[in-house]
Amino acid sequence: MSIDVRPATVFADVRTLVGPKSPDSTVCWCLSYRIPTKLANELRGRDRAEYVEGLCRADPPPGVLAYDGETPVGWAAVAPRAATQFARNRKIPHVDDLPVWSLWCIRVRPGHRRRGVSHALIAGAVAFARSHGAPAIEAYPLDNGDARVDTTMAYPGLRRNFERAGFTYAADTSSVLSGHPRVLMRLDLR
Template identity: 45%
Template sequence: MEFEVHPLTPGRFEDFADVVNPNRRSTHCWCLSHRISAGEIRELGGESREQAMRCLSERDPAPGVIGYADGVPVGWCSISPRTAIPRLEASKLIRPVDDVPVWSIICTVIRGGHRRRGYTRPLLEGAVAHAAAQGAVAVEAHPVDPDGRMDLTMAFVGTRAMFEAVGFDVIGTTDAQASKMPRLVMRRSLPG
């Protein structure tokens, strides 16, 4: 299997949509909840969340990366500088642990019909490589550490084991919870 990761650009928008919203439902997730408010959605694209995300796909750096298995879009990872994610930046529950200018992963998605095939690891590795290529010095994520199985029907914040597998270390905890579990602060420092 060949796995490639590419930044979301206007030319790759349909691939992104195939992963996060294959039925193109207007009220379904377009990976905007942490990035912009309802008012900003209207400013960017009228009433369309899809159009707002299309506008964000034109920005540099891209709001995330798409993973392809043998040319088929199968994964999405929302990754960008923490400062480009206003709701995370303003969060009183997920505060920065220090002054390091981190990039943040706020969600990962593996497309329905393609899960449990080992795509998450190369997707995350590609996301970290993308951040490094853009000059990032560190990448953070805020996963949970579940005792058992998690409901993974939609995008999720990830698990501790998932991020440890690609070189992230726990550096703290947050005051936020997901699925009634505390969220961790995990970081991977990058060379440079």
């Protein structure tokens, strides 16, 4: 499998990866860390899709997509931390005052897992942040050791995958997801 990672500008492909089966369903759309809680609660059903469609037309777009040929197989949410809920999140500390970018969600389609897609997404998100002038990029993965993680709850990624990509441990967090602590990992892009 040859994976190509591109900016998430094609709404139909983003919908394939993070949208609901029913267009009227109110699901995450990878918005819960991106927008204020009040707005997230106000956006229902198709309004969420329209909001994400607008993000795909924005500069920068809301993340990156991994493709196997022309088939979208993976998604990674990446944006300036200041433009996300992580700017105010009490559980995820600020290491310093650098205008870092955050990488907080990785999704690989069933049938394409365990083929290196998440590694390609991390590398693609790093390149995307770098191309937009980010001095550093952070992630908040699960520190699960060798413990299994439910696929649904593995969206922040796993510490070992970020270590493999050159990220280093920067701080503990008080965030726990699916029984696993999350750590702050960082990669300097300067």
